[in-house]
Every structure is written in structure tokens, then in C-alpha cells.
Amino acid sequence: MELLDLEIFSLVAKEQSVTRAAQLLQRVQSNVTTRVKQLEEELGVQLFSREGKRMTLTENGQRLLGYAHRMLTLAEEARQAMQSDVPVGKLRIGAMESTAAARLPGLLGAYQSLWPDVQLEISTGTTRALIDDVKASRLDCAFVAETDERAALEFNTDDDTSLAAVPVFREELLLLVPGRAGAASGSVAHFPLAAFPKGCTYRRLGEQWLESQHADAGSRPEIIEYHSYHAIFAAVSAGTAVAVFPKSVLATLAVASTVQSIPLTAIQTWMVSRPAYQSRSLDELSRLLPTF
Template sequence: MDLLNLDIFRTVAEERSVTRAAERLGRVQSNVTTRVQQLEEQLGSPLFLREGRRMVLTPAGHTLLGYADRLLTLAEEARQALKPDEASGRLRVGAMESTSITRLPVPLARVHADWPDLQLDLRTAPSRQLVEDVLEHRLDVALVAWPPPGLDVDDATMSYTPMYTESLLIALPATHPPVTAGAPLQVDTIAVFKRGCTYRQIGEDWMKQANGYAPHVLELGSYPAILACVAAGRCAGIVPQAMLDQMRSPPALRWVPIEDRVTMLVTREGYDTPAFNVFRKALQDDLCATTPPEGAPERAPELLTTEP
């Protein structure tokens, strides 16, 4: 099987469209269609169902996609291994939404400036999905809140590097009275990201302990949306302190610190490329540059007690 055909097949599968795949690859649509048809002829099986302009994977296509991810990842590793002193090619990075906003802008800019031949692709998702994508070769590395909920990972298959310690806060409506032990909350809903998010699980567990029953869940796609719902008095939310540090004027809500959680840089065991080493060093250098001196406060105490 030709690696180029596999790459085109994977792109069509991701985009679910020949038109969008052609635009992403910088090819004409007829060439993309021909390449997919060649692959189908070589394998003797249809890989897509054509539903209008949408391309939907067949069972055979789903099977091939897993192998294509692994084959193309190994090919990229091999190319990079031949140039151990040169970070080039492609590195697929996954991160939680909050990490991509608060932790990655400076390191990514530094890598881009120092290694212009290295392409960094960034994807955001909940922690459990990111780990699954690393294991299935859809991502090379990921920054996740450890451990992801509902995921049984064999330590022999993964490599872990602790990177950040995030302080987590429960956001409550401005009119909510102070939280005291044994007193139930005045809200029974929590606004969170979709299932698989470590912070979501922590928030649900905290509210269950406070109220004595599992909270209703409102799934949203961003922290501004979560905080807007909390401000409207409808629900609680869970937010990393680092997200509030990014805001010029944090909303005047009741903030309750609950726990710290480590963010891990995870890869497949044995994964070691110049691109990965450059990326990891950029993260570590930025962390050293932004860590407060010993004895200095790690965050502004007043932010944790913001009141209406």
C-alpha cells in the first residue's frame, strides 16, 4: 500500500468530504477521488459510502483507518529518526481546552520560531479521548489531567511526564451563600465539558458529596459559556485557576477551591523523536520561566475569594 494513498484516505475519513480533503491537502478533487479508488481496488473492498457529498466509512474503512494511523505514524518516526539532530516533519499534539489557552501559546511560538521546518498540529479534547487518540496513533503526545476518568491504561504502554499542577475551583452564582460543611448547595446542576473530562468528574463528585445526590449535567463547549451559565444563577461550574488568571476581569462569582490536579504529558512507551524532544523542552523551559521563586505566592489570594 502506498503511504501517500493512505494519507489521502485518512484525510478524507477525517474531513468526511473529498472537497475539504482536497483543500486541506492542496490537491484537486479528481486526484483525491482517484487515489481513494486506487486504494479500494488494491484492497478489493469499498472504503467509503457516498451519501451525497458526505463520505462515510464502511466497516472495512474503519478497520483500515486504524492501520493507516499506525503505518503513517511509524513512517513519520522513521523519517525523523534519520535526522536525530533536526526537528522537522510533523508532531500531532493534543491538549485540554484550558491547557491550550493557558499553557501552550508561548512554547508553541518558541518552537515555531526555532524550528520552522517542524509542523505542530494541535487538537483539543477531554483527557480520556486524548489518551485514547495517543494509544491509537491519532496523536503523538497529549497534555491531560491525570488520571482520565473511565480509562484503564497499562503503564507499560504509556510514558508520563508531570508538567503542571492546576488548582481547581468550583464557581457558584454570585448570590450563593458561603459554602459550609454539611450544608447542601442551592444549585443542583453543573456546567461542564463532555464526558471523558477529568475536571468534569471531579466537579460531579464534589457536588454529589455536597448535596448527597448526583448533579444534573449541562454539557457546554467552552469556559466562557460555562461561566455565563453560572453567572445567570442556573448552575455551578468547575474552572482551573489558570483560566481565571488569563481574564482581565474575572466574573464576580463565589469561588470555592477544591483540589489540585497534575497535568501529564503522555506519549506511547518508546516514542522518542527530535520533534517530541524539542516540544517537551519548550514546555519545561517555559514552566521554569513562569514558576514563582521559592517562598513567593503561587497565585493571587484575592482571586480565590472574589465575592459579588
């Protein structure tokens, strides 16, 4: 089993397509297909279910993918350690949508001006999904939001699954409400909550706030899921929902009189990584954090 085989396998799994994987790898499609088949023959298992042009992982494929991510990450870590004292190679960064939009541009711009040879890969997701991706070696680090209480349980503990976490900044959260609703909490509690999918910390805080406003114990607010802050803002502006919004994201939008905001709480954003992961590229990113 070669690292190239695992790289090809991982990319086909991610893209669910031999054609797209071949394009990204700049290889002919037949070569990618052959390498996948050879890997299956070597391991004696089927790694993909083939449905037309769509490739989905089998149970064995899912099992191998976890190993592949860890092996490729370790190989990249070793390569960087041997090449130079100067940061090089790839750094895979995850972030919440809000952090990617309002906080990362300046930080990553400064980083690239200092270390142009580092290839940055940025992906976004909910706090829960990002934490899982760091633990599974799909990401080298991630910027996530979590309350101090939960962070104390999950980060920097003696648990083998614990992540190292560095506090980066505190985010002011607002409850964004339709302008016609008024700012009184009771007048907005009946609105649905526009939010990202489950696993989003801001969604959880919004649900908890709305639940606390309902007189009948045990009732749960209606959730309408969106995948961008622009869509969430549009729903609030249209008068159909309320939403939890970071103040830093709201500052990037042209806010009209169709919305109002209610101070909700402040929450810490952390940069999390695996304690055993060693990378000069990540070290240099950490050194920049206090300035942003």
C-alpha cells in the first residue's frame, strides 16, 4: 500500500467521482480507476459501491478512510519536519462560517504574506463537525465557538480524545429580530429560529434562549435550517424568523430598519488542534493569533 494509493482513494471518497478526482490530481481517469481497483485487490475488500458515475464508500471503505487520513497527515507532518525550518507544505484550517467571513481574512492574509510557500486549505462547518474533523485528522486545526463550561470538559483534558485549545477572541452574540416585532423578548419568542444545521453552537444558544421564553415548560422552538448568514439575514429581514448573529458578521452587512438586535451573550472562540500534531506551519499561525 503506497501513500499515493491512499491519496487517490481519499480524493475519490471526498468527490464521490473518479472523473472529478482525476481532474484534481491531473491524471487520466483510467489511471485513477486502476489504482483504486489495485488497492481493493491488495486489501481483498470492496471499498466503493458504484452507482453509475457516483462512488460511495462501503463499510470497509469508511474504515479505511480513517486510517488513510491519519497516515497522510503523519506523512505530511514528517515531510514538513525534514524539509526546512521554514513553514512549507499544506495547512488545513477549519472554521465556522462567521469566523471565516469576519475574522480569518486579515489573519490569513498576514500569514500568507509571511509564509507564501504554505498552501492553505480552508473549509467551513459547524462547531461539532469541525471538532470531529480535527479528531479524525481531516483538519490540522479549526476555529470553533464553545461556552467556557463545555470547553472545560472537552478541551485540554487528560482524555485521549481531548483536543488542545487556545482562546482566540470573545464573540458578542446578538439576537436578530424582525423590525416590526419590537425589542421586547416576549414579542419575539414565538418566531421560528433561522439557524445552521445541528452541531452549531450559536444555534444551541438560540434554542436555549427561545425555550427560556416559552411559558409552557418542555416546548421547543421551530427551527428553519439555512447554510449561509446571508440567507439567515434575509429570513429575519422578511419577518419570518429570528436568529443568533455574531456582532462581527452583522458589521459586514448593510443592516436596514427591517431588523433589530437584542444583546444575547458573549462566547469564546477557540483554535483547536490535536496535541500530538507537530507542524511549523501551525506554530507560526498560533504566533499570529494574539495580534488579531
